[in-house]
Amino acid sequence: MESNIDAKPPTLSINTFVEVLQTAFLFNPRNHPSPYAKSQWFQVNPKGKFNAQVTEYELGQLLPGPKYEFNLGVWYALLDSIASICAAQAFFSDIETGPISPPKYDLFGGTRRYQDYSILADKEALLYPDPPRFRAPLRQQLADQQIEIAVKFISLHEQAHVFAGHLLFVREAGSARLLEIDEADVSQHWGEARRSIELQADAIAFQTLFQSCAGNLDELRASEPRFFNIQSTVDWLTACLTATAVVCCLFEIADSVRTKEIHRRQHPTAKCRTLSLFQIFLTLLLPLVQTDDELHLALRRVLQNTAVIFQTLGVEPLEKEALNWLWRPSSATTDCGGVMELRQLQEVLQRLEPKLQQYQAQVQQRLRSRG
Numbered sequence: 366m367e368s369n370i371d372a373k374p375p376t377l378s379i380n381t382f383v384e385v386l387q388t389a390f391l392f393n394p395r396n397h398p399s400p401y402a403k404s405q406w407f408q409v410n411p412k413g414k415f416n417a418q419v420t421e422y423e424l425g426q427l428l429p430g431p432k433y434e435f436n437l438g439v440w441y442a443l444l445d446s447i448a449s450i451c452a453a454q455a456f457f458s459d460i461e462t463g464p465i466s467p468p469k470y471d472l473f474g475g476t477r478r479y480q481d482y483s484i485l486a487d488k489e490a491l492l493y494p495d496p497p498r499f500r501a502p503l504r505q506q507l508a509d510q511q512i513e514i515a516v517k518f519i520s521l522h523e524q525a526h527v528f529a530g531h532l533l534f535v536r537e538a539g540s541a542r543l544l545e546i547d548e549a550d551v552s553q554h555w556g557e558a559r560r561s562i563e564l565q566a567d568a569i570a571f572q573t574l575f576q577s578c579a580g581n582l583d584e585l586r587a588s589e590p591r592f593f594n595i596q597s598t599v600d601w602l603t604a605c606l607t608a609t610a611v612v613c614c615l616f617e618i619a620d621s622v623r624t625k626e627i628h629r630r631q632h633p634t635a636k637c638r639t640l641s642l643f644q645i646f647l648t649l650l651l652p653l654v655q656t657d658d659e660l661h662l663a664l665r666r667v668l669q670n671t672a673v674i675f676q677t678l679g680v681e682p683l684e685k686e687a688l689n690w691l692w693r694p695s696s697a698t699t700d701c702g703g704v705m706e707l708r709q710l711q712e713v714l715q716r717l718e719p720k721l722q723q724y725q726a727q728v729q730q731r732l733r734s735r736g
């Protein structure tokens with residue numbers, strides 16, 4: 366049987382990756398020109414581990430505002446994971462797949478797949494792997510599209526940490542950086558706070574991502590051929606959810622090498638993150654569909670796609686009970702991780718409300734003074 370993949374990842378180049386990261390920033394240099402903006406506000410590091418971070422500078426110090434950093438490992442992990450997912454026939458099963466056989470990746474093999482690509486990043490010749498292709502062109506476009514949305518989500522997630530005032534937590538812990546995959550020792554309380562702020566950053570990023578294109582899909586399709594399958598706002602919403610579910614899984618995989626329970630518990634699980642996003646997905650979906658049939662179709666499609674993502678990446682899947690709960694959002698009695706974490710988020714945010722307001726006022730003032 367002919368393979369659907371030439372043992373290679375999708376084609377989205379490192380240049381496109383960087384471009385997408387840059388344009389996804391709400392406060393990019395074009396909007397906020399500053400002497401520092403071009404060189405210092407944004408950076409891609411030649412490191413192979415899947416990680417991103419944001420650093421907040423103190424008021425009055427050399428650099429105004431935050432600096433965002435992304436490892437090249439983010440790009441590698443997205444190429445690798447999304448190629449694997451798009452090779453599955455059940456993923457967007459209405460889009461042509463062609464013959465399938467298990468993909469093999471000479472380039473991306475190894476025991477720390479999806480979390481550490483240091484072998485590639487250490488060798489300059491391999492920094493830019495030869496662009497590979499799916500044999501079915503529509504799968505190729507689907508893969509590139511999913512990567513692009515995932516990259517946008519990650520950059521918006523980092524910005525959300527800044528705009529929601531999360532760096533306050535980091536300051537209190539005596540640091541200026543917020544790493545996605547943090548290797549520092551943490552207390553139980555810090556772990557709780559971290560899980561909550563991650564969920565909030567996900568929620569802000571997901572809504573921003575959805576709203577960024579929801580109103581001008583025609584323009585999107587015209588400028589980007591790889592967005593071929595986005596025919597409606599529901600399609601766009603679905604594509605956003607699947608791409609962000611991949612990112613949630615990659616966060617969990619990158620975090621899973623930690624041996625101590627307290628370290629691993631620093632972040633919400635992929636299941637919890639995705640379920641939290643499902644709630645937003647539902648809220649956004651309901652006004653977009655006219656009939657129950659449309660609603661069921663949209664939900665079935667997104668649930669099937671998410672199941673493929675979790676299965677392909679070997680991450681603990683969404684529980685059946687949790688999915689049932691989604692059909693009855695008013696019942697908060699189910700002891701599902703998503704519900705628990707959201708309740709916790711509300712409690713923590715309530716507790717920190719005055720501090721957060723104070724911090725947000727500072728951020729606003731700084732943005733105004735940047736002009």
Ligand SMILES: [Zn+2]
Binds near residue numbers: 522526545563566
């Ligand atoms: Zn985060």
